[in-house]
Amino acid sequence: MASSVPVVGRSPHIQEKRQRRQAEILRAAMMAFRSRGYHATTLEDIADRLGVRKTALYHYFPDKDAILFACHQQSLSELSGHLAAARRKYAGATARLRHIILEHVRVMTDSGEESPLAFDIPALSSPLQQQVIEARDRYERSLRRIIAEGVRSGEFRPVDPKIAVFVLLGAINWIARWYQPRGSVDPAALGQQFADQLLGGMSCPPQP
Numbered sequence: 001m002a003s004s005v006p007v008v009g010r011s012p013h014i015q016e017k018r019q020r021r022q023a024e025i026l027r028a029a030m031m032a033f034r035s036r037g038y039h040a041t042t043l044e045d046i047a048d049r050l051g052v053r054k055t056a057l058y059h060y061f062p063d064k065d066a067i068l069f070a071c072h073q074q075s076l077s078e079l080s081g082h083l084a085a086a087r088r089k090y091a092g093a094t095a096r097l098r099h100i101i102l103e104h105v106r107v108m109t110d111s112g113e114e115s116p117l118a119f120d121i122p123a124l125s126s127p128l129q130q131q132v133i134e135a136r137d138r139y140e141r142s143l144r145r146i147i148a149e150g151v152r153s154g155e156f157r158p159v160d161p162k163i164a165v166f167v168l169l170g171a172i173n174w175i176a177r178w179y180q181p182r183g184s185v186d187p188a189a190l191g192q193q194f195a196d197q198l199l200g201g202m203s204c205p206p207q208p
Contacts, residue, residue, distance in 0.1 A: 022060050024050060026074065029067045038068065038123040069128045072121065076135045078107055083142050093150030094203065098195045100143065101172065105191035108175040140165050147202070156202040168198050 150156035
């Protein structure tokens with residue numbers, strides 16, 4: 001499995017510095033992939049964006065595949081954390097799903113065009129593709145369970161949880177295609193609008 005180069009016996013300060021550098025590499029790589037396409041992008045292109053030699057990247061990642069895989073891992077891990085937090089903090093399906101939508105939109109607007117969630121995973125080698133697909137599927141299944149719980153509790157209309165999740169994720173992940181960090185849309189307000197509209201489409205109308 002491709003992964004970042006392990007480091008043993010380093011001080012916390014060195015580890016923190018290394019993590020910052022890895023994050024810089026991932027962001028530069030996603031910008032290069034978006035600009036040139038994954039297959040056309042070389043390690044030299046990524047290194048040029050950072051102002052370093054290509055050999056410097058090998059201290060952090062063994063190859064380009066490992067860099068893209070790490071991008072996906074990072075984003076999916078963050079979303080999984082927000083999912084777990086929603087279940088800890090909130091009791092109802094509506095409150096849980098609202099929290100997840102807000103955080104997912106925040107992830108997309110924080111990373112903007114560089115979000116790996118909008119990047120096609122077939123660029124990865126087959127073993128790494130499978131790992132990303134499995135992580136995505138776990139996230140989607142968790143969202144389906146929340147929606148199904150909301151249907152059973154009467155919070156949501158009798159929607160198909162699978163289709164509802166496709167609609168939800170399709171809308172949110174598409175943000176990377178049009179969102180501009182320096183545009184007129186405030187990220188927090190955008191999250192609220194997405195939550196209101198996506199939840200509004202599933203919520204049961206108030207009883208007279």
